[in-house]
Amino acid sequence: MKEPLNRKSVKPAGAAVMKRAVAVLGVLAAMSAGAYVLPGGSILRRMVAAREELPSTTLKADGSLHFYGPVVTEAGGALGLPTDRPELEADGTVSLRLPGRCRFEAKAREGNTVAAVSSGGRKRVEGTEIPALSEAVQQLCAVLGVRAESAVEGREVVETHLRSLGIEPRTTSLARFGGDVVYVLGQQGEGKPQFWVYKDGFRPARLKYKDAKGTAWDVRFLDYTSPVTGEMLPRSIEVWRGADRVMRFTVLTGDTRAKLADTLF
Secondary structure, X not given: OOOOOOHHHHHHXXXXXXXXXXXXXXXXXXXXXXXOOOOHHHHHHHHHHHHHOOOOOEEEEEEEEEEEOOHHHHHHHHHOOOOOOOEEEEEEEEEEEXXXXXXXXXXXXXXXXXXXXXXXXXEEEEOOOOHHHHHHHHHHHHHHOOOOOOHHHHHHHHHHHHHHOOOOOOOEEXXXXXXXXXXXXXXXXXXXXXXXXXXXXXXXXXXXXXXXXXXXXXXXEEOOOOHHHOOOOOOXXXXXXXXXXXXXXXXXXXXXXXXXXXXHO
């Protein structure tokens, strides 16, 4: 008569085999994912090439502009609005004329108008400066305002700008931004200067850096699916200072055939 099978002795062996299989699959998946991280030069070249394919070189986008937390005092003082509140709302307008001319305007319906301008890499402010607005237009213009003779030349322009922010564009990795996979250019680690690019579409996603005074900024470009901007501009732009979101611009209407006067820039 055969001895009954001791099932208790089988389970641990089967579990061990399963654990080894899962571990091997995990290693293979990690190696596979690592193999698809493009070098920084290729990422930037494709990003610039995608911008070159856009049919328009001008855009006027109007929308709502919100200031939060510690920036309410700065924005309220500049716009002539009350500052005794946690949030401040104004009208916002982004004007682009490629290559390299960008204007970000904040206007209070019953108050002042402030504009931050980046033209050919030069900064200009009209009215009392709102630092978050200035940071937004400079970074926006540096990565969304590029239009060059070739993708290689455009890549070099963006690389120069990234290095000026302390970002090493040849170091790359992968991350997630919301529900999207992004390429990360720059050293890994919390607080490191980085440039994030959406893996799907090669559109700018995020710039993290510190200014000359050591202030940490995080400029985020969210949602390129809105038809009103023709992919020239994301639907929303956020600016974070340190751990605080201090500004958000949301596009409501856009005109890719706008006639923009030279005096705007």
